[in-house]
Amino acid sequence: xxxxxxQKIRKVYGSLEVLHDVDLSVRExxxxxxxxxxxxxxxxxxxxxxxxxxxxxxxxxxFGIDTVGERGRWLDLRRRMGMLFQRPIVFNxxxxxxxxxxxxxxxxxxAEIDRRVKEALEAVGLSRYIRSRATDLSGGEQQRVALxxxxxxxxxxxxxxxxxxxxxxxxxxxxxxxVTRLNRERGxxxxxxxxxxAQGQRLAHRVAVMIEGTVAQAxxxxxxxxEPKDQKIARFVGVQNIIxxxxxxxxxxxxxxxxxxxxxxSKTPPPAEEVAVVIRGEDISLHRREPGYExxxxxxxxxxxxxxxxxxxxxxxxxxxCALVALVTARRAEALGLRAGMDVWxxxxxxxxxxxxx
Amino acid sequence: MVNGSPIIEGFIExxxxxxxxxxxVVEITIRSLYISLTATLFxxxxxxxxxxxxxxxxxxxxxxxxxxxxxxxxxxxxxxxxIMFLLLSNIGPFGFLHLLYTPGGMIVTQxxxxxxxxxxxxxxxxxxxxxxxxxxxxxxxxxxxxxxTTIIAESRFAVMSGVLLGFGRAISExxxxxxxxxxxxxxxxxxxxxIALNTSMANYSVSxxxxxxxxxxxxxxxxxxxxxxxx
Numbered sequence: 150x151x152x153x154x155x156q157k158i159r160k161v162y163g164s165l166e167v168l169h170d171v172d173l174s175v176r177e178x179x180x181x182x183x184x185x186x187x188x189x190x191x192x193x194x195x196x197x198x199x200x201x202x203x204x205x206x207x208x209x210x211x212f213g214i215d216t217v218g219e220r221g222r223w224l225d226l227r228r229r230m231g232m233l234f235q236r237p238i239v240f241n242x243x244x245x246x247x248x249x250x251x252x253x254x255x256x257x258x259x260a261e262i263d264r265r266v267k268e269a270l271e272a273v274g275l276s277r278y279i280r281s282r283a284t285d286l287s288g289g290e291q292q293r294v295a296l297x298x299x300x301x302x303x304x305x306x307x308x309x310x311x312x313x314x315x316x317x318x319x320x321x322x323x324x325x326x327x328v329t330r331l332n333r334e335r336g337x338x339x340x341x342x343x344x345x346x347a348q349g350q351r352l353a354h355r356v357a358v359m360i361e362g363t364v365a366q367a368x369x370x371x372x373x374x375x376e377p378k379d380q381k382i383a384r385f386v387g388v389q390n391i392i393x394x395x396x397x398x399x400x401x402x403x404x405x406x407x408x409x410x411x412x413x414x415s416k417t418p419p420p421a422e423e424v425a426v427v428i429r430g431e432d433i434s435l436h437r438r439e440p441g442y443e444x445x446x447x448x449x450x451x452x453x454x455x456x457x458x459x460x461x462x463x464x465x466x467x468x469x470x471c472a473l474v475a476l477v478t479a480r481r482a483e484a485l486g487l488r489a490g491m492d493v494w495x496x497x498x499x500x501x502x503x504x505x506x507x
Numbered sequence: 508m509v510n511g512s513p514i515i516e517g518f519i520e521x522x523x524x525x526x527x528x529x530x531x532v533v534e535i536t537i538r539s540l541y542i543s544l545t546a547t548l549f550x551x552x553x554x555x556x557x558x559x560x561x562x563x564x565x566x567x568x569x570x571x572x573x574x575x576x577x578x579x580x581x582x583x584x585x586x587x588x589x590i591m592f593l594l595l596s597n598i599g600p601f602g603f604l605h606l607l608y609t610p611g612g613m614i615v616t617q618x619x620x621x622x623x624x625x626x627x628x629x630x631x632x633x634x635x636x637x638x639x640x641x642x643x644x645x646x647x648x649x650x651x652x653x654x655x656t657t658i659i660a661e662s663r664f665a666v667m668s669g670v671l672l673g674f675g676r677a678i679s680e681x682x683x684x685x686x687x688x689x690x691x692x693x694x695x696x697x698x699x700x701x702i703a704l705n706t707s708m709a710n711y712s713v714s715x716x717x718x719x720x721x722x723x724x725x726x727x728x729x730x731x732x733x734x735x736x737x738x
Contacts, residue, residue, distance in 0.1 A: 201645045228648035238643045240661055250657075251647040295643075302648065 182353030558629025628669030
């Protein structure tokens, strides 16, 4: 069941349109990663879904309740959700009072607040700071206070707006661990926005890509990273090879595309005549001599034009009638002795060659 | 007295006046504090809620109101004094209150003088709460009223600084208290008007003594201010 259902959401600030035609459905109990470049509208969308600000247009239902018609219920709905922001926000008060805020707003009894706050501080390892002024803590500690402040209110949906963008790797790992555990153990639905693709892949069950104010594609991480719907998405999810080509034939479930002087086959049905071929660098295999056992549909000789280390990988550019970039582990590159000017064989299964309209 | 410059003599005598708690000096100091503290209290009661109202409600011309307030920070005190004199005098609309040349009239005038300052500083103190903090308050499930109280509580130190600045302006100004109060000995004479008068009468020691006290008050306000701002 969809716990959040947004349709045609639009948001304008003055004459600036920040969001348009946003369709997004979040399933109960899932972690949905919202990825996209800075300025693509991720934060604004999260604020709208958390009912912090109203959309300028569109339909939004949360917990199955139509929020457009029921403005009077926003406070109650909002109190069933929680949001953590990118910048650690703490108030000029003790750590204890900071974490108690949400509970006090809800009129929770003193004894209950006391119990829950202490429990929460225990969970994030900040018990010794309970009486400290929150503004005196470090950034990572402040963000943990902010997370505890949200979690003590027992949200059913948790919104995380780039929660670890400003944090060190240690604090990032702590926060990621807490979020995944809560999702697994308590079944909290999580929406996390990030521009860190690895984090999106690591945490999310499903990923939605925002480009220029709208959700351009939503699906499993595999779909998003291997079968992006268009060139902009492909570029954002870090596809190394986006090459223009022309479809020449389609037979036996294989599409043949011509890019400059190289023809390769793809499993993707042709979306148009003029296409862009999308191939992730890690899907391209390089061999020193012609492999006899290779089952990949595309197999051809090439010459290495450059080798560029990008620890722990190496970007190898080869010329095979068109330029292709292969991502090889540093260890394998060393074993193969890859260097510029060397002749190699390239193998490429048709299923990893993805075609999008130009 | 030792023969030397009248300034040094005046200074020494001034210290003597303060240490021995000269009745005239004490009386003037107490009156000054009483008038300006009362004015600050009244101005706060009016300006803080009004400032909060301006901050929390969106209305047409809000920007213009805030700009006007900021312009009024630098309003010459003699102008305020003149206007209030006209309003409170027998020919003015509030003449029937008989407040002219009374401490009450001076309190009213200083209240009017610092209201724009307190309102403006309250608005900017509340504006000091950034957008993300407001989002956080909303996201934590605060009702409208809880949002207002949280924002006010969060900006309490900045608001308090504004109040202290208002008091500083009130106690150190001459223009309104001279015109509306009339500098009547034993009735409306305050630190600033007494200094002006005694200086023109070459009564330097009293002037210096009162000056030291006025500086002391200003220093005290500043110390409290920096303590508040360090929080």
